[in-house]
Amino acid sequence: MTDRTGQIAVIFVSTRTDSDTQGYxxxxxxxxxxxxxxxxxxxxxxxxxxxxxxxxxxxxxDEASALAWRAHPDHAAIRERGRAEWYSAYEVAVAEVGRSYRWQADRDFEQNASICTPLP
Structure with missing residues (x-):
């Protein structure tokens, strides 16, 4: 996992329809x-x-990059198609990450111990 501190997270929670799974x-x-x-x-x-x-x-x-992606014409066209065909509902939240860390079980470790690695 990459340290996400300071990055912008665009969180898209959606409910799919059964329509056109291949096109989606x-x-x-x-x-x-x-x-x-x-x-x-x-x-x-x-x-x-x-x-x-x-x-x-x-x-x-950064926020400017996230906004530029939202405004991209191809992304805007697919978003409209999603509203018309692929989603029954969706919600978007945009947040700046204040801190980031990870945990990973080290399966190769001789005693199969766990490792906790906080990111700076």
Missing amino acids: AAAAEAMDHLAAQQPGYRGVDSARGADGIGITVSWWA
């Missing part, structure tokens, strides 16, 4: 690829449950 998957892949090419992009984490509820967090260097 293709659009999501295209948006992931396009976002990764944008200035200030720092990564994305995403998960979706069997109930259709998903959480995607895109990470940005």
Whole structure:
């Protein structure tokens, strides 16, 4: 995990419809690829449950980068298609990360001990 302190997190919580799963998957892949090419992009984490509820967090260097991604014409077009076809609801929250840390079990450690590594 990367230290996310100071980054902007755009948190997108959505509920998917059953409509056009192939089109949705293709659009999501295209948006992931396009976002990764944008200035200030720092990564994305995403998960979706069997109930259709998903959480995607895109990470940005600063507010200007996050806003530029929101305004990107291809992203805006896909957002409109999502409203019309792929989502029954969604919510977006934008936050600046004040601190960041991680924990990881070290499975290779001889005694199978756990490691806690706080990030600076």
